[in-house]
Amino acid sequence: MFGAGGGTVSYKEIEETDVILLWGSNAREAHPIFFHHLMQGLQNGARMYAVDPRRTSSAKFADLWLGLELGSDVALANTVANYIVNNDLHNKAFIEHSTSGFDAYVDSLAEYTLERGEELTGVPAAAIAEMARTYATAETAQILWTLGITEHHNAVDNVLALCNLALLTGHVGRWGSGLVPLRGQNNVQGGGDMGALPNKLPGFQNVSDPDHRAKFEAVYGRPIPPEEGLHLTLMFEAMERGEITAAYVIGENPADSEADIAHARKLLRGLDLLVVQDIFLTRTAELADVVLPASVGWAECEGTVTSSERRVQRVRAAVPPPGLARHDQDILRDLAHAMGYVEWGNPSSEDLWEELRSLSPMHGGMTYARLESESGLQWPCPDLDHPGSPFLHGWLWEDDLGGRAGAPFSPVVAQGPKEELTEEFPLRLTTGRALDSYNTGVQSGSMESPIRYGNALDMNPADADRLQLSDGETVKVTSPRGTVDMPIRIQPDIPVGLTFTTFHFPELVDTNLLTNDAWDKRSGTAEFKAAAIRVDKLVGAAS
Amino acid sequence: MTIAEVPQTETMVTLTIDGAAVTVPEGSTVLDACSAAGIDTPTLCYAENLTPVNACRVCVVEQEGSRTLVPSCSRQAEPDMEIKTDTERVRHSRKMVLEFLGSGVDLSQADQLHGWMDHYGAEPDRYGSDAIRINEDVKIQDSLYIRDYDKCVLCYKCVEACGDDAQMTFAIAVSGRGFDARISTEFDVTLPDSACVYCGNCVGVCPTGAIQFKTEYDLREADDWRPEEQSVTQTVCSYCGVGCNLELHVQDEKIVKVTSPADHSVTHGHLCIKGRFGWTYVQPTIERRP
Numbered sequence: 002m003f004g005a006g007g008g009t010v011s012y013k014e015i016e017e018t019d020v021i022l023l024w025g026s027n028a029r030e031a032h033p034i035f036f037h038h039l040m041q042g043l044q045n046g047a048r049m050y051a052v053d054p055r056r057t058s059s060a061k062f063a064d065l066w067l068g069l070e071l072g073s074d075v076a077l078a079n080t081v082a083n084y085i086v087n088n089d090l091h092n093k094a095f096i097e098h099s100t101s102g103f104d105a106y107v108d109s110l111a112e113y114t115l116e117r118g119e120e121l122t123g124v125p126a127a128a129i130a131e132m133a134r135t136y137a138t139a140e141t142a143q144i145l146w147t148l149g150i151t152e153h154h155n156a157v158d159n160v161l162a163l164c165n166l167a168l169l170t171g172h173v174g175r176w177g178s179g180l181v182p183l184r185g186q187n188n189v190q191g192g193g194d195m196g197a198l199p200n201k202l203p204g205f206q207n208v209s210d211p212d213h214r215a216k217f218e219a220v221y222g223r224p225i226p227p228e229e230g231l232h233l234t235l236m237f238e239a240m241e242r243g244e245i246t247a248a249y250v251i252g253e254n255p256a257d258s259e260a261d262i263a264h265a266r267k268l269l270r271g272l273d274l275l276v277v278q279d280i281f282l283t284r285t286a287e288l289a290d291v292v293l294p295a296s297v298g299w300a301e302c303e304g305t306v307t308s309s310e311r312r313v314q315r316v317r318a319a320v321p322p323p324g325l326a327r328h329d330q331d332i333l334r335d336l337a338h339a340m341g342y343v344e345w346g347n348p349s350s351e352d353l354w355e356e357l358r359s360l361s362p363m364h365g366g367m368t369y370a371r372l373e374s375e376s377g378l379q380w381p382c383p384d385l386d387h388p389g390s391p392f393l394h395g396w397l398w399e400d401d402l403g404g405r406a407g408a409p410f411s412p413v414v415a416q417g418p419k420e421e422l423t424e425e426f427p428l429r430l431t432t433g434r435a436l437d438s439y440n441t442g443v444q445s446g447s448m449e450s451p452i453r454y455g456n457a458l459d460m461n462p463a464d465a466d467r468l469q470l471s472d473g474e475t476v477k478v479t480s481p482r483g484t485v486d487m488p489i490r491i492q493p494d495i496p497v498g499l500t501f502t503t504f505h506f507p508e509l510v511d512t513n514l515l516t517n518d519a520w521d522k523r524s525g526t527a528e529f530k531a532a533a534i535r536v537d538k539l540v541g542a543a544s
Numbered sequence: 545m546t547i548a549e550v551p552q553t554e555t556m557v558t559l560t561i562d563g564a565a566v567t568v569p570e571g572s573t574v575l576d577a578c579s580a581a582g583i584d585t586p587t588l589c590y591a592e593n594l595t596p597v598n599a600c601r602v603c604v605v606e607q608e609g610s611r612t613l614v615p616s617c618s619r620q621a622e623p624d625m626e627i628k629t630d631t632e633r634v635r636h637s638r639k640m641v642l643e644f645l646g647s648g649v650d651l652s653q654a655d656q657l658h659g660w661m662d663h664y665g666a667e668p669d670r671y672g673s674d675a676i677r678i679n680e681d682v683k684i685q686d687s688l689y690i691r692d693y694d695k696c697v698l699c700y701k702c703v704e705a706c707g708d709d710a711q712m713t714f715a716i717a718v719s720g721r722g723f724d725a726r727i728s729t730e731f732d733v734t735l736p737d738s739a740c741v742y743c744g745n746c747v748g749v750c751p752t753g754a755i756q757f758k759t760e761y762d763l764r765e766a767d768d769w770r771p772e773e774q775s776v777t778q779t780v781c782s783y784c785g786v787g788c789n790l791e792l793h794v795q796d797e798k799i800v801k802v803t804s805p806a807d808h809s810v811t812h813g814h815l816c817i818k819g820r821f822g823w824t825y826v827q828p829t830i831e832r833r834p
Contacts, residue, residue, distance in 0.1 A: 012786075012810065033743070033816035035786045040712050062712075184785025281825075299782040300792060300799070300826045306780050308787025308810070319777035319792040320799060320826065376808055377787070436741060437817045439783050445818060447825045451686040451736040452817070 007190060007311045010143060010179035011379065011391040016041040018177045020135055020142035021049040024163060025074065025149020029059035030436035032147070032183050035309065039145075048139075050132045052077065053149060054431065055459075055501060056494040065128060068496055071429055072153060072531050073122040076415035078162035080118025081133040082169055083110040090137035095171035099397040102410040106165060109412030121415060137170050141177030148185065148433070152529040154419045156521040161411040168408055174394035184309040185440075187299065191307030194364075194380065195357070199230035204361025217360060222344055232525035234518075240268040247274035251329060252295065256285040257441040257507040260527035261482050261518035278332060283443055284507065295329050296322035302329070303350040305372065307380075311390070313367055314377035418531035419519035426480060426533035428464070429499045430515060433530075438505035445505065456510035457490035458536070459501040465491050468536055477537045483514030486539065500534065559625035574616040574627055575603060583629055586638060586660040588645070589699035590617035591749050593806040593813040594709045597700045602641045602660075605629045613637055639664035647671035650695045653753030653764075676723055682761075685734040688742055688821055690761045693726055695754035702727060702746035702755055710814045715739040716746065727754075744820035748803055748813060759800050770795055778805065781819040786810065788819050799823050 015021065015038050028036045036059065043049060043062060051060035054071040069077050085091050086107055096103050115126040122129070136142050144167060150159045164173075164180060172178040184190050196203040202225075206213035214225045231239060237259070239245040248269070259265035269275060269288050277289035286292045296302055301322040307313045322328075330350065337345040348356070351369050358364050363381035371385070372378060378389040397408060422429060437453050439445040458478060460470070470476060472491040477484060487502065487510045495501055504512035515534060520527040555570040559577060566581045573596075578585050589600040596618035604613035608626035613634065616627075628634065642661050646668030651657055660666075668675075683691040698718065707714050715738045719728040729738035747755045756764075763769040774795045781788040788811045793801040802820055806813035 032784050032786050034788050034811055034814060034819070037710055037812070037814060044708065186785055187780060187782050187787065189785055297782070297826050299779050299790075300823065306787065308780075309785045310787070310810075312787055312810070314780050314787055314789065316779045317777050319775070319779060319794050320797050376789075439818060439822070444782060444825050445822055448818070448822045449687040449824070450742065450817060450821070451688060452740075452742060 007194075007380070007393065008179070008181045008183070008309050009173055009393040010177075010181055011310045012038040014141075014177050014179065014392065015039050015047075015143060015145075015181075016045060018042055018047055018139075018141045018143050020139035021047050022052065022132070022136060022142070022144045023049060023059060023063065024052040024144055024146045025159075026145055026147040026183060027053070027055075027057040027059045027149075027433060028145070028147070028183060029057065029062065031185070031434045032309075033436065035183060048135055050135070054496065054499055055433075058436075065131065067122075067124045067128055067132065069122040069124050070417075071431055071499060072418040073415065074150060074153075074159045075155065075162045075413050076113065076118060076121035077124060077129065078159075078166055079110050079113040079413070079415060080115060080122070080129050081136070082106075082166060083113040083118075084115060084130055084133040085137045085166075085169055086110065088134070088137075090134065091169045092171035095397075096169065098407070099171075099174075099402065100168045100407040100410060102412075106410035106412050109414070113415075136166070136172070139170075139172070141175065142170070142172045143177075143179050143181055144172070145181040145183060147183045149530060151182075151524065151526055152432075153526075153531065154517075154519045154521055154528045155413075155416050156526050157523040158413040158416070162413050164408075165410055165413075168410055173408075174392070174397040176392060179392055181309070187308075188306035190309060190311065191305065191313070194307055194361075199232050199235075202360075203357055204363050206361070220356065220360060223342075234520045234525040234527065237265060237268055240272065246272055247276075248272055249276045249278070250285055250289075251278045252280075252298075254279070254283040254285050254441050254443055256288055257283070257504075257513065259518065260513055260516040260520075260529055262507075262511060262513035262516075263483055264518065278329065279443075280326065281443055283441075293332050294324065294326040295332065296326045298329070301326070304330075305350075305354065308377075311379045311393075312377040313364070313372060313380065315369065315372050418517075419528055420481070420517050420531060420533045422533050426535050427498075428534050428536060430458075430478075430480065430532045430534040431499065431501050431530045432504055432512060432516060433501060435503050435505065438503065440505070441507050442505045454490065455488070456503055456506045456512065457488045459492040459495050460489050460536070461495050461497045461499070462491050462493060463497045464500075464536075465489065468538070470536070470538065475539055477539055478515060478534055479537070480515040480517075480532045480534045482517070482532075483511075485511050485514055489536070500536070557621050557623050559621050559623065559627060561627045562629055568621050572621045574605060574607075574614070574619045574621055574625070577621045577627070578605070578616060578629060585616055585629065586642075586657070586663075587617055588654075588657065588697065588751055589701060591701055591806065591813075594701060594704045594749060597704060599698065599700050600641065600645070602638055602645075602657075604634060604637050604641075606631050606634055635664055639666045642666035643668045643671070645697050647675040648677060649697050649752070650677075650692075651697075651752060653695060654697075654751055656751060678726065683735075684758070684761075686736050686742075686758075688744070688758055689735060689747060690756050690758055691727075691735075692754055692756065695752045696727060697752055697754075698725060698727070699751060701749040701751065705745040705749045705814065706740075710812070711741075711743055711745050713739055713741055713743070715741070742817040742821065743815060744817070745814045748815070748820075757801055763795075763800060769800075774800065781815070781822075783818040783822060788815055790815070790819060792823070798827055 049063040050065050051063035052067045060066040119126040144163050167173040167180050256266050275289045276291045277286040278293040278295050299316045300319050304316050305313050366382040366384045366387045367378045382389040437450040475488045516529050517532045518527045556567050557570050558567045561581050566577045568577045585603050587603045598615045603616045605616045606628040607614045643666045678693050706716050774793050777792045789808045791803045792799050804811040804813050804815050
């Protein structure tokens, strides 16, 4: 945020913070070891507010659970902000010195009174007021979020609404305070850092900037196209228009993981050429013309990954890869050679890292030797004497901002989920993860787990009663896009009208046949968190 | 406006250990000071990633002015303290503690104690073969853990790791009193029926093999557990974005156990079920050994 994409704090800081807003995150199950740090913070006296439509296992650790209507996050954040401003709890010195656009932001909050906030979010006004007051008056405070914020059609608005709260109170850029997007994959941070984004070169340098491109062109000896590329969701749209006819998929399983999956599979099948490089014959690989077997990145290869606290750490080969499987970078090298780019040479992982260090200023001080001896380093780490950066945006607190404009407030307007509930589809479906499984199950599926309950549809007892369903009964679940059969699991922790499931076992329950691919144009993320469904008894089934 | 810096605390404390001055940061324990002075100390219930519970008393030292021996793992180092670690009284006490523990419990897999038992000449057998034992079957209730309470010395480490030192699951605690005391789930239900979430953090801290990974147990049963031939490679977990450090223990090119370094700032040695057990997909399903 504010320029570079990464969480602003270190895990250690949450052990020492005073107030925690856990917003759209079930870290107890999805980021369990981060949650250890958080629980130490609670033991040290932090007060925690959990904002989630479900009363999750994480929410049970909170002082207060704010069970908002699914998708009403912007409304809640704006109501909190309105309360803070109206009660004169905002950090005026920080706003004046380090931010811009405050007046327009305040104007945009006018309609979000406590009463209106309660109406829009379903959260009692007293609870909103308590969270607002506690957050604003804390010495240090953090807002943490995950996919409950970002898997919405208005994902970027959700994130901006939370960033606004931090700017309003000065809870960013200081030890203990910050904005924390917890990363869902072991190197999703590193992928972005390395320029695996359509508009960025490594180190968040801009493809559109001629100076940045020139630096890379000098080393690569090739011109770099100045046009920004496409993110995943736009790629699927381009496939639909026939503009993309070939795809090379590395370590991703879009044939199971995309929302509205039937549509995504149809587009993948329609390609002239589909190349899949993966460690398994995934559903995507089954559709491929060519499959390139890869080795396992974290156990069979040398390299680095980057965590949610921007810590770059080494992965190492512990076992040999099976059969013909090979390191991703060796496969890519051979492809480059086959295409005539022999200057690629035969670099080792460390050689590639050294090149990266020379091109990406924020990685400049991170040698393999330092990563080894210092248990990883947090970017930015520009030179060999730099200790790495526990938190970001300390410059906001400097007397002289060095000519930089302050961090901008971004007024945002509340919008509900794209798909509204109707008489035909009266229940809300949201999706998420369970402790012992991971995404589409490519990795976790073969793990034996005594606590696994499979893919079930969680439902409030009142809804189950109304539909005359019993616990464990297999039902027909239908959304405007598809139908799947799955058992229900009666759960008192889920509100009436809301249902929840995972998508860890696509071969058993094709959850993403149901999910909505309405997506945010700016982030490219689909609204996995909100679909409208109907649940019917199986015809002729003995219950 | 001021810039908030990362807090630093570095007040130092100087004490005397075995006649030599030792300086350590304030808040260090006597055990930390012994380590800083290069003095090796036997421990059992102590772990650097857990709060000391003072259960085993094997780390005791003599402190000038103290009537009783003091547990070095929990006693804070204070200025001008005089500590002796190798007096007759200390040696005798450590030997007795090791003998008492070993007389009623199977310490065959408590590798960290074997050298100390030799060092202090501990002979647990001299209490006779009728010394009290639990004598119960190994509990094998799932595919991930086994529990063998004949090996349990009631050091409480597993309880601490499951509880407020790390995991906050509280699936196990000490039940019963005196000779009947043992580690148990609520109402002694099986682990799969308990609150257990299979993070393996109890196994990670167990010093005697009383709680063990099933993979290790099976290899030991087959007389094929060969730690001296195992390599340990440090890497990063492949699941969520927290970046937990894993130590992959590999025997015959197969992962046989996963641990995490206790001194790492991300994990403090603790993992979740995915990090601890989610590696099976790396392994070919066909047995490689003939």
